[in-house]
Amino acid sequence: MIEVYYAEDDETIGKSVKEYLEQQNCKVTVFDRISDVRKALIGHLPTVVLLDWNMPDGQGNELCLWIRERWKYIPIIYLTVRGDSHDIVTGFQNGADDYVVKPFDLAVLYSRILALLRRIEGIDNTKLSCDDLMLDKERTAVYDGKKEIVVSQPEYRILLILMENKGKTITRNQL
Template sequence: MIEIYYIEDDRNIAAVVRDYLEQKGFGVSVYATIASAKEAFQKRVPGLVLVDWNMPDGQGDAFCRFIRSHWNDLPLIFLTVRDDSRDVISGFQNGADDYVVKPFELDVLYSRICALLRRAGNVSEQYLSCDLISLDQSRMMVFCEGEEISLSQMEYQLLLLLLKNKGKTVTRDRLLQSVWDMNGSFVNDNTLTVTMKRLREKLKSPSCLKTVRSFGYRMEESECIKEKN
């Protein structure tokens, strides 16, 4: 099931759109502010985003820029109350893929969503995240607190494996076999410890990267992030 994030402060409109799209087989999460939507992105990247142009804490073009700075291929449609060329141009300049004018027919919105997903596919699978750390598998890029982080090949592969298994403890043996042995590099256990230390330093010692003593490591969202979402 493809998940949609709908950023909309009008509860009545949001409820109607959400119910309709859920009947069509989508999962829909509604956020009444841009700030709450940004917090949700820290936990999970959706398959598509609907952004209302006028929000109580900002405008849609700024949110488009935020999305494109982290998730370049994520399908994005903005909604505007009028067919204003300035809004349309600004939306496309800042990364929107399409727009729909309010008031709109639900089947029109649905057809736009389907058309965009046919072109883009479900790109959410290429994005992995935990707390303020995000990884783009397609571009092989890592971000921490919005800043791009330069990692070595082994550091990147180590983080990738941990994020793919978020919430699960990955043993030291599995990490050594998957990250090093698969690349033809046979190393001792200390190499993993040193690489993990460097990775932690580059990621600003994140609380979501846990050490399971004498066993392995685990990526797990912090309690404060869980509560916000």
């Protein structure tokens, strides 16, 4: 199931996107504040993030940059009224994978989400990262920035489980 976090302060638009995507068997959570999206992302990562540019407590481009600093491969799509070329270019430069100008057709939005997810399926998942920490599964090595950290095999396995399940709660039994 595709899980969507949608940052949208317009209740009508948020509701219509949520209803349509849920009819397509997506799970959608709409947030009307950037701060709420950040809190949710720290706790759990969705399949895709949809961002409005103008929000009551900040700008979607700031949130996009914040997400990209932490999670390189999470798909991000802007849904915004800001349709001039400068804004579109800025959106992509900030890390967006797609940019949709309002008003838009809901079926086209869903098709764009599916197309984006097809493209990222082939991404090499041999390296996992969280902030400055990077785990290389091919070399079974852990790095802090560019410096390799020596860890024991049990420590490596625990770190691997935690990083593969970033944003999820892991029980002691799972470790």
